[in-house]
Amino acid sequence: MAARLSRYSELLASGWSRGLVRGQVTQGSLLRLTRGVYGPPAANTDDRLAAIFERLPDGAVAGFHTGAMLHGFGDARSTRCHVIVPAGSVVPQIRGVVAHESVVPVRDPVRIRGLPCAPIARCAVDLARSLRRTEAIAVLDLCLRVTDCHQDVLRDELGRHRGLRGVRQARELIGLADPRAECRQESQLRLLLVDAGLPAPEPQLWVDDGYGIPLYRIDLAYRKRRIGIEYDGQSHLDPQVFHYDRARSNWLAGQGWRMRHFTADDLYRRPTHIITTIHSLLAH
Template sequence: MFRRMPPDAVAGFHTGAQLHGFGAVSTAEVHVIVPAGCVVPKIQGVVAHESVLPVPVSVEIAGVPCAPAARCAVDLARVLRRMDALPLLDLCLRSGASGVDELRAEVARHGGLRGVGQARKLIGLADARSECRQESQLRLLLIDGGLPAPEPQLWVRDQDGVPLFRLDLGYRERRIGIEYDGLSHLDPDRLRHDRSRMNWLAANDWRMRYFTAADLYRRPHHILSTVAALLRP
């Protein structure tokens, strides 16, 4: 396919993110970056992104020329919905494909391009500790709702400082924990562990709230009002 593309064409956007190991947004199409103004042949299943911002140095992954990880992440953070972009940035950091300093340097190169303001703000919120898409989205929902940013993967320790449990999100000083309940929580062994953990947390003055996909995608205001009520003095 690249033999039919302009000489400087490289994989980027969704395809580049997948090659770098942080493809949080799936696509059946192949996305390539080509210099603006060049002649691009129409190939079924290939999306060509003409860019005025050149890719100075490409990297080769599995024999495919590809834009650097930071470039792929910033390009996607500019064009995706916020709720899709932050999970991708979190995964980019978590996978080690790019560091936050690289993302900041890259977004600075995109000044004036569409969506760069969104990308810059989301890079400031990105956190490598987030372990799944829904955790990232739940964190963003709380921040966008005007609440303080919760700590991802918060460790709860006993009186001796021994780590006992790890919460998806939480406010340590207020002893408030927030969990996303996915399909894994339906496993019998997981349920028994969760009951034991819930009992310990309740006995030690932790106030826990649990939310599902229905809450996150259909009743976001329920999440915001619930957490806001807990955070009131």
């Protein structure tokens, strides 16, 4: 019986024959996780990652997209495993693995579910430097919202990356990041307005009932101008959500709020429409 993870050489040394290994894999009793590393048929994502680390050089840690996923803010989409390896390491070609050679050494790596991982700030800064702006701001907002990391910690980490590609973008986006954003589209919508030269709207603003009791919350708002911006995703098509949205919009309109609703089509296919609409409201 194989251990949770076993190298091919370990199986042979324990008395397994090559034919037995092949037979167990064919029968589904043993799973080939990566070249030379086997595990049980019920292997999970952590097992697969652990198998990959069996083949990586000493000092390798999960980072970038994979590190963010392990820390709980893996908003950036990637089907591959991203690892950071020490400079000058010899890394085997492993299908589905992206190895980033570390120009800046990883400081104080941590272990998450038994896997070596770069710290939260390192993963966030690496992604903020390397992703497109619209993806990077969503990652930073989520990082601040779901972890105990703060902007000062991100800035301190960014200072160690001076001179590397993308540092200027990361510095700007860290300053714009806001833990109150509740989804990637809200983050991207806020960045769209800022990049267009408009003031940054306030995320998730509560509007009270006039007696100090919070009643309705607006995705993005210009408080003093009473301009509200809503991102309507798929959930807003639900009849109950639709009726709630209608009641909220009517009440806010009665309180002097000018509400505008945008969808994914607006955000990703005609962003100029959003910019001109909000610019017009702010100008008048």
